[in-house]
Each structure stands twice: as structure tokens, then as C-alpha cells.
Amino acid sequence: MKKNALALNQAATLRGELLNPDCPSRELLKRITSRWTMLVMLALRDNTLRFSEIRRAIGGVSERMLAQTLRYMEEDGLLVRTAYEVVPPHVEYRLTTLGREASEHVLALTDWLENRFPAIQQQRQNAEPRP
Amino acid sequence: MKKNALALNQAATLRGELLNPDCPSRELLKRITSRWTMLVMLALRDNTLRFSEIRRAIGGVSERMLAQTLRYMEEDGLLVRTAYEVVPPHVEYRLTTLGREASEHVLALTDWLENRFPAIQQQRQNAEPRP
DNA sequence: CAGCATCCTAAATGATACTG
DNA sequence: CAGTATCATTTAGGATGCTG
Numbered sequence: 068m069k070k071n072a073l074a075l076n077q078a079a080t081l082r083g084e085l086l087n088p089d090c091p092s093r094e095l096l097k098r099i100t101s102r103w104t105m106l107v108m109l110a111l112r113d114n115t116l117r118f119s120e121i122r123r124a125i126g127g128v129s130e131r132m133l134a135q136t137l138r139y140m141e142e143d144g145l146l147v148r149t150a151y152e153v154v155p156p157h158v159e160y161r162l163t164t165l166g167r168e169a170s171e172h173v174l175a176l177t178d179w180l181e182n183r184f185p186a187i188q189q190q191r192q193n194a195e196p197r198p
Numbered sequence: 199m200k201k202n203a204l205a206l207n208q209a210a211t212l213r214g215e216l217l218n219p220d221c222p223s224r225e226l227l228k229r230i231t232s233r234w235t236m237l238v239m240l241a242l243r244d245n246t247l248r249f250s251e252i253r254r255a256i257g258g259v260s261e262r263m264l265a266q267t268l269r270y271m272e273e274d275g276l277l278v279r280t281a282y283e284v285v286p287p288h289v290e291y292r293l294t295t296l297g298r299e300a301s302e303h304v305l306a307l308t309d310w311l312e313n314r315f316p317a318i319q320q321q322r323q324n325a326e327p328r329p
Numbered sequence: 330c331a332g333c334a335t336c337c338t339a340a341a342t343g344a345t346a347c348t349g
Numbered sequence: 350c351a352g353t354a355t356c357a358t359t360t361a362g363g364a365t366g367c368t369g
Contacts (some may be wrong), residue, residue, distance in 0.1 A: 085308055086237060088258030092315050096308065100231040102361090109216060118331055127219030129363055134332060138328075144321030148328075155330040156369080165314060165321075172307040177216055177227060179303055183296060184223050190275030190296075197269075197279075232341095249351055260343055265352060286350040287349085 098143065099169060103128055103136040108162070108170040109177065111146065115161040145169060229274065230300060234259055234267040239293070239301040240308065242277065246292040276300060 084090035098104060103125070110116060110124040122133055137160060140146045145166035151157040162170060215221035229235060234256070241247065241255040253264055268291060271277045276297035282288040293301060 085240060085312065086256055091319075092312055095315065095318060096236070096311055097233055099311065100236065100307070102228055105227065105231065106217060125217055125219075130332070131334095131364090132362060142322055142325050143318050144325075150331090153330095154369085156332080158331060165317065168310060168314070169307070172303065172310055175306065176231070176300070176303040179299060180227055180230065181216065181223055183299070184226065186296065187226060187274050188222075191273055194273050194275075261352070262344090262354095263342060266342095281351090284350095285349090287352080289351060 095143070098139055099145075100173075101136070103132055104140060104145075105173050105177070107133075107136055107140065108145075108166065108173050111160060111162050112167070112170050112174065115159050118158055118160070121160065140166065226274070229270055230276075231304075232267070234263055235271060235276075236304050236308070238264075238267055238271065239276075239297065239304050242291060242293050243298070243301050243305065246290050249289055249291070252291065271297065 085093055085096065087093075106125045106128070107121060110121050114120075116124065118133070118137070121137075122128060122130065125133070128136075137146070137148065141148050143165075144163055146160050146162050149159045149161075151159075216224055216227065218224075237256045237259070238252060241252050245251075247255065249264070249268070252268075253259060253261065256264070259267075268277070268279065272279050274296075275294055277291050277293050280290045280292075282290075
């Protein structure tokens with residue numbers, strides 16, 4: 068076994084099996100970092116919101132995608148859905164502890180991104196096409 | 199303006215414009231949290247690697263997607279590509295400071311995910327279908 | 330209001346063959 | 350080795366109409 072391969076294997080062990088294509092955690096990573104899931108986390112971080120409120124908060128999300136996203140997040144235990152048996156229906160969503168933990172990390176990433184955004188934009192300008 | 203809307207607007211201001219569909223930072227978020235970009239960050243976090251080494255490190259990535267991912271990351275200033283003019287070609291990739299910063303956040307998220315993975319798995323088992 | 334079902338388009342990704 | 354080009358497939362996403 069070569070030196071590099073050893074180093075890589077150790078790293079893979081330390082950080083679990085995300086670099087292994089067969090590990091189910093990779094699928095979960097996709098779900099948690101999917102476009103709408105991250106934005107729902109941001110919207111729900113400080114609030115309990117209803118379906119239509121979330122939809123308004125997140126510009127551009129369709130009913131279909133929002134409903135699907137919320138269902139997945141509920142399945143994964145990231146949020147709880149509370150339906151009041153009234154007419155018209157009233158349904159609230161709030162993050163669980165698990166969801167709040169995840170949202171902290173997502174928020175850290177998005178905050179960083181918005182801070183560094185100008186730097187990246189400029190980088191893109193300067194980026195010369197590869198020879 | 200209603201109370202809830204005000205709260206949402208303040209939050210949106212504080213965290214920039216990610217909840218606004220027209221904000222270019224949303225596009226960048228998609229790029230940074232795309233499946234292969236995150237895994238490349240993990241693979242390159244402690245190493246400078248060649249194209250084929252990255253490909254081996256990340257199970258399941260096709261040449262096409264890896265090449266595209268690396269090009270985007272270079273464009274965004276997340277990594278630098280160093281090509282040695284030899285035959286056969288020798289090209290190395292390493293994270294920039296910007297890329298390393300991003301990788302810290304990604305790593306925090308993936309570490310959390312792998313820690314909590316069992317909890318989420320169990321949650322999924324218990325999850326009863328909605329009435 | 331809070332969805333679900335259906336149909337359809339667009340984007341992401343994969344497989345394969347080829348090249349400097 | 351480090352890619353690119355092309356084609357095929359899968360998946361995400363949107364539009365619309367309908368319902369408890």
C-alpha cells in the first residue's frame with residue numbers, strides 16, 4: 068500500500084465513510100444540503116411558520132417542492148409538523164433539536180458565503196480561461 | 199406590514215439575501231454545496247492531490263463530473279490548479295485559503311451528520327406515514 | 330389553507346470514445 | 350495522465366388542476 072493511499076484511508080476512517088459511494092450517509096448529505104432544505108432551515112431557524120409563510124419567506128419555491136422538502140425533513144427528524152384540526156387547515160412547522168443543530172452548521176456556511184461573496188465574485192472576474 | 203413579515207424581513211437583511219430568489223449568492227450556495235464539490239473539499243482538505251488521486255479518493259465520481267467540479271471550484275477561487283508541463287501530464291490541485299475556509303464549514307456539517315446519522319436512521323424507522 | 334396527482338421541461342449526471 | 354466531446358439517462362423542478 069502506498070503512502071498516499073494510507074493517508075487517504077486514515078482520513079476516510081476518521082471522517083466516517085462519506086468518501087465511500089456505498090455509504091448511506093452520502094445520500095443523507097445530499098438531502099440535508101439540497102437547495103430547498105437549506106433555505107427552509109434558514110427560514111425556520113427563529114420561527115415556527117405555516118406552510119404558506121415558509122413559501123412566502125423563500126422566494127421562488129413551488130408548492131410541490133416545498134411540500135416534498137418538508138416531508139423529507141420530517142422523515143429525517145429535522146422538523147415537526149403540527150396540524151390543527153380546523154377549517155381551513157392550519158399547519159405549523161418548527162425545527163427539532165436535530166434540525167436546529169443542522170441549521171447552525173448551514174447558517175455558519177451561509178454566513179461565511181455572504182461575507183466572502185464579494186471576494187468570490189471578484190475572483191470570477193479575474194479568472195482567465197485556461198490555456 | 200404584519201409582525202411576522204417584519205421579523206422575516208429583518209432576518210433576511212441580517213443574513214443577506216439568500217431567501218431572495220434573485221440574489222446571486224443563492225446560485226453560489228448551490229455550487230458550493232453541490233454533491234461533488236463538498237466531497238472534493240473533504241478529499242483535498244489535508245492533501246494536495248492529482249486528478250486521478252481525487253477521483254480514486256471519491257468513490258463513484260465520473261471523469262466528466264470531477265473535471266467540471268474542479269473547473270467551477272477554480273473559477274470561484276476555492277482551489278488552485280497547477281499543471282506541470284511534462285509527458286505524461288501532471289496536474290495538482292490544492293485548496294486556497296478561501297477553499298479551506300469553506301471546507302471547515304463543510305467538515306463541521308459532515309462531522310455532525312456522521313455523528314447524528316444513527317439518530318436520523320432510527321428516526322426514519324419510527325416515522326409513521328402521515329394520516 | 331395545505332396540500333396531492335399528473336404531466337411536462339430542464340438540468341444534472343453517467344457511459345463511452347477519443348485526444349494532446 | 351488529464352482531460353474533452355458526444356450521447357443517453359436519470360433526476361430535479363415547474364405548471365396546472367383538484368380536494369379535504
